[in-house]
Amino acid sequence: MKIIQLSDPHLMTPGGLLYGSDPLARLDACLADIGQNHADAEMVVISGDLTNDGERAAYAALRDRLARFSQPCRLMLGNHDDRALFLEMFPDAAAEQGFVQSVFDGTEGRLILLDTLDSGHVEGRLCAARLEWLDERLQEAGNRPVLLFMHHPPFRIHMPVLDEVRLADADTFHDMLSRHGNVRHIFAGHVHRPIAGSWRGIPVSTLRSTNHQTALDFSQRWSLGHEPPAYAVIFIDAEGVIAHFHDLPVAG
Numbered sequence: 001m002k003i004i005q006l007s008d009p010h011l012m013t014p015g016g017l018l019y020g021s022d023p024l025a026r027l028d029a030c031l032a033d034i035g036q037n038h039a040d041a042e043m044v045v046i047s048g049d050l051t052n053d054g055e056r057a058a059y060a061a062l063r064d065r066l067a068r069f070s071q072p073c074r075l076m077l078g079n080h081d082d083r084a085l086f087l088e089m090f091p092d093a094a095a096e097q098g099f100v101q102s103v104f105d106g107t108e109g110r111l112i113l114l115d116t117l118d119s120g121h122v123e124g125r126l127c128a129a130r131l132e133w134l135d136e137r138l139q140e141a142g143n144r145p146v147l148l149f150m151h152h153p154p155f156r157i158h159m160p161v162l163d164e165v166r167l168a169d170a171d172t173f174h175d176m177l178s179r180h181g182n183v184r185h186i187f188a189g190h191v192h193r194p195i196a197g198s199w200r201g202i203p204v205s206t207l208r209s210t211n212h213q214t215a216l217d218f219s220q221r222w223s224l225g226h227e228p229p230a231y232a233v234i235f236i237d238a239e240g241v242i243a244h245f246h247d248l249p250v251a252g
Contacts, residue, residue: 001042002040003042003044003106003147004043004071007049007189008047008048008189009026009049009050010051011027011061012053018212023210026210026229027211030210033246034231042106046073047149048116049209076115078116079124110146112149124165126167147183149187151188153167184202187234188206193208208245213225213226228250229247
């Protein structure tokens with residue numbers, strides 16, 4: 001099973017620049033590259049912060065691009081998004097109890113896409129309703145491998161300014177995963193860094209934004225990075241999970 005993950009496009013009103021680059025032009029370049037080189041992917045996942053300010057024009061631009069994108073695509077929300085406006089603009093998006101959460105059962109496992117947006121806060125949260133939904137979806141999966149996608153990582157990355165705004169109450173979340181024991185990998189966004197490791201025995205990874213990056217800075221401040229945009233090419237089979245991180249130099 002081949003899955004493409006890209007994250008944090010931070011789209012602006014078309015023509016707007018963010019940190020000196022054009023988020024829409026960079027997303028266009030990524031989608032074009034995916035379409036040309038990964039037409040065999042079962043799913044493309046965009047893991048949150050679809051827009052920078054939750055603007056209607058930014059969601060409209062995304063909707064226009066995806067209407068011309070031939071591959072199946074699932075959208076997720078991050079702390080920069082507006083859930084109500086997103087659901088208005090994307091009425092066909094999977095929504096459970098008002099949250100943008102969904103399941104995709106592929107050839108080699110179950111993908112569960114979580115909505116970690118806690119409106120008005122930078123950090124993420126899974127309320128009781130979302131945790132109950134996740135519990136049911138993990139139970140349904142049984143012994144099938146489960147791959148979790150979420151905007152906010154539940155794990156520390158040892159960059160203090162970002163660790164302060166990860167998923168809140170990660171212990172409760174982990175307790176649930178441990179009870180089921182079928183989660184093979186957690187894919188997250190939010191941090192704009194390519195990171196791989198494990199969290200309490202569960203393999204994890206994050207990736208760069210399609211627009212701007214976080215510098216490799218372990219101090220108490222956030223620093224802008226100037227690395228190129230990237231997306232992940234993920235292969236899942238009976239032997240395991242492999243993620244390739246593809247840099248995409250673009251202008252603009």
